[in-house]
Amino acid sequence: MKIINQNGPYIKSKNNTTKMMRNLLIALIPIILFSFYYNGIRLYNLKAISTIEMFNPLILVLIGSVTSFLIEVIYAFIFLKDKKPFEYSFYSYSIFPGLFLSLVVPVNTPIILLIMAVCFGVIFGKIVFGGFGKNIFNPALVGYLFLFVCYSSVLTSSLDAVSGATPLANLKGFDYVGTYNDLVLPYNSIFDLILGFKGGALGEISGLLCIISFIYLTITKVIKFKIPLFYCLTVFIMTTIIAFTNNIGIWYSLLHIFSGGLLFGAVFMATDPVTTPITSFGQIMAGILMGIITVICRFLIPGLVEGVMLSILSVNLLVMILDNIGVKVKFNIKVCIIPIIILTLLTLSISLYIGLSKANSNKNDTSSLEIIETLNNGNKTTYTLYSKGYAGKIKLKIIFDQNDISSIEILEHQENEFIPKIIAEGLIDNLVSNNGDISNVDSVSGATFTSKYLKETINELVKYHKGA
Amino acid sequence: MKKVQLVNNKAKHDYTLQKFLKPNFVYIPLITPNNTNALCEVKVNEYVYKGQVIGSFSESFSLKIHSSISGTVKEIKKMRLYNNKFVECIVIENDFKENTKYNEKNIKKLSDYSKEEFIENIRDSGIIGMGGAGFPTYFKYKPENINTLIVNAVECEPFISADHTLILNNCEEILEVIDSIMEINNINKCYVAIKDIYSDLKYEFDKYVGTYPNIKLFFTKNYYPAGWERNLIKDIMNIEYNNLPIEKGIVVNNVSTIYAIYESLKYNKPSIERIITVSGSLVNDTNILVKIGTTIKEIVDFIGIKDAEKLKVIVGGPMMGKTVSTLDTVITKNVNSIILSDEDFYNKEINCLKCGKCSDVCPSKLCPVLIMDNISNKDELINLQPNKCIECGLCSYICPSKISLRDKIIEAKQVLRGEKK
Numbered sequence: 001m002k003i004i005n006q007n008g009p010y011i012k013s014k015n016n017t018t019k020m021m022r023n024l025l026i027a028l029i030p031i032i033l034f035s036f037y038y039n040g041i042r043l044y045n046l047k048a049i050s051t052i053e054m055f056n057p058l059i060l061v062l063i064g065s066v067t068s069f070l071i072e073v074i075y076a077f078i079f080l081k082d083k084k085p086f087e088y089s090f091y092s093y094s095i096f097p098g099l100f101l102s103l104v105v106p107v108n109t110p111i112i113l114l115i116m117a118v119c120f121g122v123i124f125g126k127i128v129f130g131g132f133g134k135n136i137f138n139p140a141l142v143g144y145l146f147l148f149v150c151y152s153s154v155l156t157s158s159l160d161a162v163s164g165a166t167p168l169a170n171l172k173g174f175d176y177v178g179t180y181n182d183l184v185l186p187y188n189s190i191f192d193l194i195l196g197f198k199g200g201a202l203g204e205i206s207g208l209l210c211i212i213s214f215i216y217l218t219i220t221k222v223i224k225f226k227i228p229l230f231y232c233l234t235v236f237i238m239t240t241i242i243a244f245t246n247n248i249g250i251w252y253s254l255l256h257i258f259s260g261g262l263l264f265g266a267v268f269m270a271t272d273p274v275t276t277p278i279t280s281f282g283q284i285m286a287g288i289l290m291g292i293i294t295v296i297c298r299f300l301i302p303g304l305v306e307g308v309m310l311s312i313l314s315v316n317l318l319v320m321i322l323d324n325i326g327v328k329v330k331f332n333i334k335v336c337i338i339p340i341i342i343l344t345l346l347t348l349s350i351s352l353y354i355g356l357s358k359a360n361s362n363k364n365d366t367s368s369l370e371i372i373e374t375l376n377n378g379n380k381t382t383y384t385l386y387s388k389g390y391a392g393k394i395k396l397k398i399i400f401d402q403n404d405i406s407s408i409e410i411l412e413h414q415e416n417e418f419i420p421k422i423i424a425e426g427l428i429d430n431l432v433s434n435n436g437d438i439s440n441v442d443s444v445s446g447a448t449f450t451s452k453y454l455k456e457t458i459n460e461l462v463k464y465h466k467g468a
Numbered sequence: 469m470k471k472v473q474l475v476n477n478k479a480k481h482d483y484t485l486q487k488f489l490k491p492n493f494v495y496i497p498l499i500t501p502n503n504t505n506a507l508c509e510v511k512v513n514e515y516v517y518k519g520q521v522i523g524s525f526s527e528s529f530s531l532k533i534h535s536s537i538s539g540t541v542k543e544i545k546k547m548r549l550y551n552n553k554f555v556e557c558i559v560i561e562n563d564f565k566e567n568t569k570y571n572e573k574n575i576k577k578l579s580d581y582s583k584e585e586f587i588e589n590i591r592d593s594g595i596i597g598m599g600g601a602g603f604p605t606y607f608k609y610k611p612e613n614i615n616t617l618i619v620n621a622v623e624c625e626p627f628i629s630a631d632h633t634l635i636l637n638n639c640e641e642i643l644e645v646i647d648s649i650m651e652i653n654n655i656n657k658c659y660v661a662i663k664d665i666y667s668d669l670k671y672e673f674d675k676y677v678g679t680y681p682n683i684k685l686f687f688t689k690n691y692y693p694a695g696w697e698r699n700l701i702k703d704i705m706n707i708e709y710n711n712l713p714i715e716k717g718i719v720v721n722n723v724s725t726i727y728a729i730y731e732s733l734k735y736n737k738p739s740i741e742r743i744i745t746v747s748g749s750l751v752n753d754t755n756i757l758v759k760i761g762t763t764i765k766e767i768v769d770f771i772g773i774k775d776a777e778k779l780k781v782i783v784g785g786p787m788m789g790k791t792v793s794t795l796d797t798v799i800t801k802n803v804n805s806i807i808l809s810d811e812d813f814y815n816k817e818i819n820c821l822k823c824g825k826c827s828d829v830c831p832s833k834l835c836p837v838l839i840m841d842n843i844s845n846k847d848e849l850i851n852l853q854p855n856k857c858i859e860c861g862l863c864s865y866i867c868p869s870k871i872s873l874r875d876k877i878i879e880a881k882q883v884l885r886g887e888k889k
Contacts, residue, residue: 015868324851327838
């Protein structure tokens with residue numbers, strides 16, 4: 001018998017990385033299936049899309065995963081001269097960046113763009129750092145950033161054509177403060193939002209499924225559960241403060257948590273083990289910081305609808321510092337007091353600032369009419385004015401013949417395809433013929449917000465004109 | 469700190485005690501576990517009795533070394549110990565007569581010993597910590613202000629059941645000597661710590677413990693390392709200490725040590741025998757009473773071993789034990805288990821995914837993954853305090869990427885000590 005030497009321990013836990021990744025995949029399956037139903041089968045049943053388009057969600061997911069797997073196969077084969085490139089790619093769990101990316105981009109993203117983004121993300125987010133386990137940034141988010149910077153119109157506008165405005169875009173339309181009727185009723189109720197009957201990227205739509213996945217992944221010990229927990233908690237607390245300073249109910253905080261990619265991002269992206277802190281206190285701080293940055297992005301940065309991805313990426317940068325503090329806290333629990341005080345003050349002050357400034361701007365904003373020019377020419381009065389739009393302001397020229405509207409002309413807008421749609425559906429003509437009385441004029445489906453804003457503006461202008 | 473239950477830790481054991489007291493040769497190492505060299509007091513070809521003092525240490529450290537059999541001193545030869553050290557041993561050939569020569573003049577009733585006599589007795593019997601560390605026991609009892617005695621019968625490593633077997637066989641004696649130790653040293657509290665999963669131990673203690681109102685049973689949760697002194701004291705008394713438990717007036721003794729004290733006080737019998745667990749895939753699990761100084765080879769020959777291509781001899785438990793390179797390794801007082809196995813625990817190591825599980829489970833609150841990452845960065849390494857590592861092996865055990873983190877931390881310790889760059 002040959003006596004062999006080996007370093008211990010001689011028993012190992014049955015858990016292994018492949019098992020963890022398999023669990024992660026299992027947690028994603030319900031989400032993928034639900035979004036296949038919601039963005040595919042449901043629309044097909046409504047006869048809104050063709051049979052091929054029905055499979056669009058699944059194709060996106062498949063293409064994303066396969067692309068990112070193949071990139072690492074090629075990398076291993078050419079650069080590492082690995083004799084088993086497929087095994088290499090498998091053990092660096094390379095399908096996940098592409099899979100995640102396909103779940104956070106809009107459903108109708110062109111496939112070529114998705115492939116480009118996955119390539120960019122995997123190469124510059126993972127391979128240049130030395131592969132699995134060595135990257136600083138979440139590769140899927142690096143790919144997302146690429147899309148965001150180079151093709152931001154894809155990420156924002158094309159969303160609505162199929163599934164209607166996302167709740168977050170709607171929120172933004174109301175400058176983040178509004179009533180339940182404005183913010184939630186377009187989606188029936190807050191419960192529909194929670195269940196996921198709303199527009200959004202594949203992974204984002206069902207908050208409930210994200211929570212179920214979170215519980216599953218926490219029980220199977222796959223993810224660092226403290227990050228999503230404190231992330232959502234921070235966003236909840238901050239939006240509650242904002243809601244209270246503006247006299248809005250608690251549904252507002254739920255709206256924030258269940259809309260956009262927050263839950264999906266918190267559960268799946270923010271917990272990517274490689275790019276997040278190791279120590280528990282580091283994880284708690286990371287969660288809180290992500291929450292603060294998300295709220296800042298949503299409320300204070302104009303032109304940015306979603307802050308989740310950016311907040312996760314920016315916290316990825318801080319992992320070293322957070323872990324440094326985390327190690328000190330492990331040895332001496334008292335060290336945690338200062339970071340906790342700083343983070344609490346940040347949370348409170350930022351949310352109070354946002355809340356109060358929104359409350360102030362709302363008071364000044366009693367009339368939404370923004371008239372630039374009024375020309376009186378006998379019986380004819382010509383108004384040039386701005387109306388609120390979905391993507392930006394719409395410049396209008398409206399001519400009154402005595403008290404009746406004789407023409408409505410759209411001078412400038414950023415609404416892309418919505419204005420042609422509105423004109424094609426005859427909304428403008430309707431408004432003229434009804435003389436601005438909007439009770440008989442229906443909104444244009446597929447351009448709900450643009451038509452709604454236009455109607456409101458013209459209605460108010462008629463009142464203003466009659467009053468003057 | 470997360471409490472980790474190891475796999476296989478409820479494995480069924482056979483608690484019947486076998487005896488193997490007739491080795492052909494014994495090899496008594498002239499060293500204590502903390503590497504103090506002893507003086508040999510016998511000559512080659514001299515006849516020695518069982519229990520006779522054959523080696524001793526300098527004045528400041530006056531443990532004695534005894535022969536565990538009667539027979540003739542053959543030679544002084546270097547042998548391997550459990551830690552793979554090569555150490556001078558006195559080789560004694562057994563004459564199988566068991567001619568005994570204990571120091572009989574000082575035998576008293578257990579509780580009649582004074583503290584000085586007690587310390588002298590256990591020192592002269594050569595009693596050291598039999599749980600693994602091998603710290604001389606009389607040192608622990610030297611201070612005056614002892615208030616609590618904790619008897620460690622936790623055996624948190626899987627496969628090991630030597631202490632379990634000892635308690636099942638000698639529960640009454642153990643409780644008797646604990647009571648006497650408490651009286652002699654003016655200790656007013658005693659906890660006997662056992663795992664809560666072992667109802668047979670609880671049943672055994674319950675039979676006798678009623679007569680000793682000061683001795684309490686404490687049931688630890690079934691986690692690893694529940695039997696580590698620091699964890700045990702924290703679990704029982706919620707006290708933390710800096711270096712040694714005696715700072716807080718606490719003495720922790722393994723139950724095997726306690727039984728050795730019993731034999732020493734009662735019969736003046738020095739510490740020359742102990743129970744070890746032999747387990748693994750190549751043998752039938754068994755607990756066996758052996759003489760100190762027996763080689764593993766003789767034990768293996770006694771119990772029989774299945775044939776296999778490869779053999780892995782692990783001395784100690786599956787977590788903290790080490791493989792030895794030869795079967796001629798000598799059993800010392802602090803060896804409590806041998807594992808003979810042909811299972812290959814080899815797992816493919818892959819890149820660390822930084823899940824943080826190692827830092828969650830570390831009982832010393834270290835971050836093994838950060839230590840591994842900073843192994844070449846000495847300044848950073850100091851802050852991570854790898855020298856606090858107790859080498860329990862939990863980080864290597866839990867790692868989903870199967871990285872041998874303990875080895876990395878041991879390396880980091882060497883880097884900090886300047887032994888390695």
